[in-house]
Amino acid sequence: MTIYSLYIFDRHCDCVYYQDWHRTRPTRAPPPGNYKPGVHRIPNTTVHPEQNAVRESIFSKYNSNPQGQGQVERDNQNQNQNNRSSLISNTSNERERGPNRTTNTSLPKGLPFDEESKLVYGVILSLRNMVKKLSGRDEAFTSYSTSSYKLHLFDTPTNYRFVLLSDPSSDSLRFILRQLYVGPFLEYVVRNPLVKVDSRTEGIDNDQFRTAVDKHMKGLSMFN
Amino acid sequence: MTIHGLWVISKAGGLVFSRSYSDVLPPQPVNTILTLAGILHGIHAITAKLTPAPIPGVPISGLESFEAEGWGGKVFLTPTGTKFVVLHSLPQAGLDDLLRRIYEIYSDAVMKNPFHTPEMPINSSLFETKLQTLMSSVNA
Numbered sequence: 001m002t003i004y005s006l007y008i009f010d011r012h013c014d015c016v017y018y019q020d021w022h023r024t025r026p027t028r029a030p031p032p033g034n035y036k037p038g039v040h041r042i043p044n045t046t047v048h049p050e051q052n053a054v055r056e057s058i059f060s061k062y063n064s065n066p067q068g069q070g071q072v073e074r075d076n077q078n079q080n081q082n083n084r085s086s087l088i089s090n091t092s093n094e095r096e097r098g099p100n101r102t103t104n105t106s107l108p109k110g111l112p113f114d115e116e117s118k119l120v121y122g123v124i125l126s127l128r129n130m131v132k133k134l135s136g137r138d139e140a141f142t143s144y145s146t147s148s149y150k151l152h153l154f155d156t157p158t159n160y161r162f163v164l165l166s167d168p169s170s171d172s173l174r175f176i177l178r179q180l181y182v183g184p185f186l187e188y189v190v191r192n193p194l195v196k197v198d199s200r201t202e203g204i205d206n207d208q209f210r211t212a213v214d215k216h217m218k219g220l221s222m223f224n
Numbered sequence: 225m226t227i228h229g230l231w232v233i234s235k236a237g238g239l240v241f242s243r244s245y246s247d248v249l250p251p252q253p254v255n256t257i258l259t260l261a262g263i264l265h266g267i268h269a270i271t272a273k274l275t276p277a278p279i280p281g282v283p284i285s286g287l288e289s290f291e292a293e294g295w296g297g298k299v300f301l302t303p304t305g306t307k308f309v310v311l312h313s314l315p316q317a318g319l320d321d322l323l324r325r326i327y328e329i330y331s332d333a334v335m336k337n338p339f340h341t342p343e344m345p346i347n348s349s350l351f352e353t354k355l356q357t358l359m360s361s362v363n364a
Binding site for chain 2: 002004005020022023024025111116119120122123126127129130131133134135136139140141142143144145146147148149151165168172
């Protein structure tokens with residue numbers, strides 16, 4: 001059992017929160033213009049946007065490329081490298097090494113974050129409409145699965161959509177999404193005066209919420 | 225398990241066959257099903273792109289099943305790209321077996337029919353009777 005990632009969408013169809021755990025194909029950073037703050041953790045903000053590295057995978061601290069570490073010296077030839085957090089240097093090397101890459105070349109690259117979240121929302125919306133039309137009732141689908149992952153959906157009355165990606169063999173995990181909503185979400189987002197709920201320019205990310213979600217997930221028996 | 229309906233979608237995303245086998249889900253006009261089949265074809269492609277942790281060497285597959293409240297759907301993709309979509313009630317024990325049977329019937333009654341044009345709507349009474357027999361035995 002594995003938990004891959006969590007998305008929260010608001011009623012404007014925007015992704016307002018993202019967190020991931022065991023992704024081997026991490027998402028890439030969006031182009032600077034499409035970046036909305038407070039959704040996911042990006043490393044040091046002093047990194048210059050024109051650098052390749054910013055567009056590389058930065059959301060996951062789980063290094064998918066074990067060979068990357070040997071390349072740090074080469075990485076440092078770049079002036080701005082020092083600003084980068086260690087989170088990104090490993091994965092950015094992967095690209096710079098180019099033809100030397102061997103094991104990971106078969107893994108397709110992840111999508112930029114903005115595109116990915118739009119695709120997730122698009123799939124949910126289409127599948128939801130399809131299910132609604134087929135059953136003739138106002139009901140949403142609860143989950144779908146492919147051979148490699150399962151997506152769980154939980155809707156709140158205020159039209160927040162909680163989406164969880166887990167491995168395909170897991171049972172319904174909607175209760176976890178409900179727990180996240182009732183627990184951390186209400187406590188650290190709704191009751192937090194500093195969070196601009198319903199803002200279209202900012203996400204709902206804050207330290208307490210992220211820590212609480214992380215703690216909740218890691219305490220689950222199906223984590224790992 | 226009750227089977228509510230069966231769709232066959234060609235590799236281009238067109239609906240080539242659809243039948244309803246129970247009255248739990250409201251009957252839909254053919255045009256609606258045609259649209260929905262196209263949407264499902266698109267969803268199938270997108271879901272494959274969203275795979276968070278692909279295993280190297282294993283091809284990435286798309287949507288296999290979805291669940292709503294009390295019913296669900298299962299997508300069976302043949303190596304040639306034809307999709308069989310079964311709408312069923314939950315829980316769905318023995319569904320994989322059923323899909324294999326459907327595929328078998330399809331191969332026998334449709335693919336071996338010299339008058340059938342690939343990718344075109346299926347007009348075969350043999351296919352329909354065989355399916356009807358299979359479905360009534362499941363739904364009974």
